[in-house]
Amino acid sequence: MREKSDIVNHSGTVVSIDTEKIRIIIEANSACGACAAKGLCNMGERKEKILDVYKKDGGEHGEDISGMDIKVGDKVQVGVVSYVAMKAVRIAYLYPFILLVVMFFVFGAIGLCELWQGLLSCLMVVVYAFILYILSKKNMFKHIRFFLVGKEQ
8 A cells, every 4th residue: 555645646627538548637736836746747837737547557556447436527636656756757857967968978088079069968868858759659658657546525
């Protein structure tokens, strides 16, 4: 059983339901500014965010929600385990930054001028982002998912 402190929760509204997933829209509010986990989800950057919660995830944190009575318009709580959220932050922000810095020094060590060091380092980050895009299309990050905590009363 997960401890409550290990889960980052958000309130949302069900906007669509299909055979595989429930689409939930989450609105950022003023409480996001005081949230200790605000860096994990970037909710402050957009007013609304759409999340997909899969009915039968089969993943480590997935819940089988196919039997729950959920309808479009219902208010629900969705969550993500904090260490899974931190993994997503590392993949999206930390690793590209490390790649940028390391490649800058590698290109400098082989004798390139600073302009080429910067340009080629940025190109490496673009290649990294493209690889992440391809992997996400192949569902390689299926373990980084939100799950349904329950309906709001």
